[in-house]
Amino acid sequence: GDSVTQMEGPVTLSEEAFLTINCTYTATGYPSLFWYVQYPGEGLQLLLKATKADDKGSNKGFEATYRKETTSFHLEKGSVQVSDSAVYFCALSDLGMRFGAGTRLTVKP
Amino acid sequence: GAVVSQHPSRVICKSGTSVKIECRSLDFQATTMFWYRQFPKKSLMLMATSNEGSKATYEQGVEKDKFLINHASLTLSTLTVTSAHPEDSSFYICSAETGTGGYEQYFGPGTRLTVT
Numbered sequence: 039g040d041s042v043t044q045m046e047g048p049v050t051l052s053e054e055a056f057l058t059i060n061c062t063y064t065a066t067g068y069p070s071l072f073w074y075v076q077y078p079g080e081g082l083q084l085l086l087k088a089t090k091a092d093d094k095g096s097n098k099g100f101e102a103t104y105r106k107e108t109t110s111f112h113l114e115k116g117s118v119q120v121s122d123s124a125v126y127f128c129a130l131s132d133l134g135m136r137f138g139a140g141t142r143l144t145v146k147p
Numbered sequence: 148g149a150v151v152s153q154h155p156s157r158v159i160c161k162s163g164t165s166v167k168i169e170c171r172s173l174d175f176q177a178t179t180m181f182w183y184r185q186f187p188k189k190s191l192m193l194m195a196t197s198n199e200g201s202k203a204t205y206e207q208g209v210e211k212d213k214f215l216i217n218h219a220s221l222t223l224s225t226l227t228v229t230s231a232h233p234e235d236s237s238f239y240i241c242s243a244e245t246g247t248g249g250y251e252q253y254f255g256p257g258t259r260l261t262v263t
Binding site for chain 2: 070072074080081082083084087127131133134135136137138139140142
């Protein structure tokens with residue numbers, strides 16, 4: 039079945055550093071792709087999404103582009119903040135969400 | 148909009164008993180709801196897909212007689228863990244599709260189940 043492979047981390051960065059979290063997918067069709075974020079003690083929140091190839095999802099300074107040729111949906115942010123510390127999940131829709139393993143990001147002041 | 152609630156947020160039960168978890172879509176109707184399980188510091192694993200008015204579809208390896216799912220209305224799905232054992236202790240999360248396209252799901256805050 040469809041699946042997602044995600045860089046596991048943990049990732050520790052200093053404030054204002056550049057962030058990349060890699061995500062690749064395996065799918066028979068063309069699923070929608072998502073990034074979800076889970077802040078400490080909170081539930082999952084949708085961060086951004088892309089529904090077709092070459093679409094770019096963006097939110098709160100985060101971006102990810104749906105790349106069909108490389109089957110990737112890498113998450114990027116140009117300048118992270120302490121408040122971005124959380125666990126990030128890449129996911130695709132396949133009769134329910136298929137999640138990557140999650141990447142724990144810690145941003146230090 | 149698109150708020151999903153779960154009740155209870157935490158529950159402790161004794162081994163051998165059953166516990167019911169409710170998932171509600173508060174401001175929209177959800178023809179499809181999903182149940183996930185998250186182990187500590189792990190990812191979410193899809194357990195089953197719940198469609199209003201029909202039987203749930205379970206993922207491979209999930210015991211349907213142990214995890215009973217009922218989707219009685221367009222705003223409520225329930226997960227009952229029957230004859231719970233300590234290995235059933237986990238974080239259970241539900242989600243609901245709005246049906247407006249894009250396959251976006253809205254997630255509940257989760258229920259922490261501890262079986263003693």
